[in-house]
Structure formats: C-alpha cells, structure tokens
Amino acid sequence: MEKKLIVEDQIQKNKRKTIVICGLMALLFIGIVFSVGFILFGGNIYISLAFALPVAVGYVAITYSISVPAILSAAKARPANPQNREEKLLIHRVEEMSIASGLPMPKVYVQESPYINAFATGKDPEHSVICATTGAIRKLNQEELGGVIAHEMSHIKNYDIRLMTVTIAVVGAISLIAEILFWSMFWGGAGRSRGRGEGQVILIAIAIIFAILAPIFARLTYLAISRKREYLADSTGAYLSRNPEGLAKALEKIRDDHIKEKPKGSKTVAPLYISNPFKAQAAAGKGSLWSTHPPIDERIKRLRSM
Numbered sequence: 001m002e003k004k005l006i007v008e009d010q011i012q013k014n015k016r017k018t019i020v021i022c023g024l025m026a027l028l029f030i031g032i033v034f035s036v037g038f039i040l041f042g043g044n045i046y047i048s049l050a051f052a053l054p055v056a057v058g059y060v061a062i063t064y065s066i067s068v069p070a071i072l073s074a075a076k077a078r079p080a081n082p083q084n085r086e087e088k089l090l091i092h093r094v095e096e097m098s099i100a101s102g103l104p105m106p107k108v109y110v111q112e113s114p115y116i117n118a119f120a121t122g123k124d125p126e127h128s129v130i131c132a133t134t135g136a137i138r139k140l141n142q143e144e145l146g147g148v149i150a151h152e153m154s155h156i157k158n159y160d161i162r163l164m165t166v167t168i169a170v171v172g173a174i175s176l177i178a179e180i181l182f183w184s185m186f187w188g189g190a191g192r193s194r195g196r197g198e199g200q201v202i203l204i205a206i207a208i209i210f211a212i213l214a215p216i217f218a219r220l221t222y223l224a225i226s227r228k229r230e231y232l233a234d235s236t237g238a239y240l241s242r243n244p245e246g247l248a249k250a251l252e253k254i255r256d257d258h259i260k261e262k263p264k265g266s267k268t269v270a271p272l273y274i275s276n277p278f279k280a281q282a283a284a285g286k287g288s289l290w291s292t293h294p295p296i297d298e299r300i301k302r303l304r305s306m
Contacts, residue, residue, distance in 0.1 A: 075119070086137045087137065101153050104125060123161075125159075144250035147238075154233040276293050
C-alpha cells in the first residue's frame, strides 16, 4: 500500500512537471521564432511578436495532430499481426498490462529489428501505441517481455508520451531554425546590419546569441527529462507487473545483446525507446550529460533493490 501511494504521488508530480516543462519548451520555441522575426523585420519588436506567436502555436498544433503517424513512420513500424503466434503473445502481454494499469488497451505495433527494444507513443492514454521490436518478441521470455511492456505502459500512465511527443517536435524545430538563422546571418548578415543604429545592432546580436544557445539548452532539458522518466517508468512498471526481476532480466539481455547491424528507423525517436538503439554506450551501461537514457546497470541495480 505504501509503495502504491509513493508511485501515485510520483505520477501526480510528473503531471505537474509536464505542464511546467511544456511551458518552458513553448517559451523557448516562441523565443527563437521571435529572434528570427526580430532579425528579419529590422528589430521591430511588435511585428516580431505578431510573427512569432501564430507561427509557434500553429507549428505545435499541426505537429501534435500528426505526431503519432510520423513517429510510427520514422520507426518503420507496422500493426501487430494476431495471426502470428509470437505477435499474438505480445498482444496478450499488452492486454494484461492494460488491465493491471486500468488504462485503455493501446494499439500494438511491431518494428522489424533484431535489437531488443520497445517504445510507447500517443497523445494520451486513450490514443496510445506500444511498439516492440521483433528482436524483443523472439529473444525475451514471457516474464521479461511482460516487464518491458509494463515499463512502456508506465510511460502512458505517467503521461510521458504526451510530453516526449511534443518535446521531440519542438527541440527538432528549435535546432532547425537556429541552423537556418545562423547560415542566413553568415551569408547576408553584414549587408543587413548596415544603416542600423547601434542599439538595434546590439539587440540583434543578443537575438543571434539566443538562437545559438536555445537549441543547446532545449536539447539538454529534453535529455534530462528523458533520463528521469526512464527511472520512474522502471519503478512504475515494476509496480504494475509485481515483478521487478522481469524488467531487470530484460535490461540485462539488452545490455549483453551485441549486434553489428545498423539500427533501423530514425535517431529522432531514439529517446522513446526503452534503450537507445543508436548508442553503443547505452548497451555498455555508461551514461553522460548527452545520453538519452540513464546507465543501464544503474537501472538494473535500482530494480533489484525494490
């Protein structure tokens, strides 16, 4: 009972943090679009603001509406086939965790990949997706697969899917806009700066500095969010499955599964996976400021201490 209260308290904290982080990302995005407008429109604050707000809001709204199909397409995932014995067992594991969590049954997808991996995505628990690789389906026993699915169901329960879906889109857009702004200033900045007052030049210089720093800050914030939420999904998943050892054993297999084949899909969605398929250090159990996931050995240690 005590563990249940702790987990539920963490979920409520997560929801509150989600609102704060989404707000921070929104401000960063509006800020960088404003910087572009400020430079394009000769330092006019009002025109730049009128440009930034609708562009930023419109982009987030459009991206949010098409996010799930875009992520599934980037991962090259397909719907699970209930006629296939292995994939039918996967669907059963998802059904079990759906009942245990009290959440609606997510759609089940499969990614053709020899790597042991899985991810969850969606706008909310009512419109969620869990995707597992063929490597996970074939290499994990039912206890381990259940642990992995419980972890992914926890991301849905903790509302991580909404946050990660939005932040993936926003961080990517911030980086792209910053790069475009940098090269446009590099090729034509000198000519545009002539004829402007000293004050305007200083403000434009500040806007450029912000455009350079914003994607770095956004990326670091995004990675820190990803690492923290992996730990919480591990503990919530252990609570849902009542079996921390299942996920711990699955993580051991992920760590020790050395495959030379290049991972399929896009690096853009790598933070959604239970383990980053594009980083050798993830399998080695190492971690750094730029890691999308916490050290895998530390995750195993925490699970076995529960």
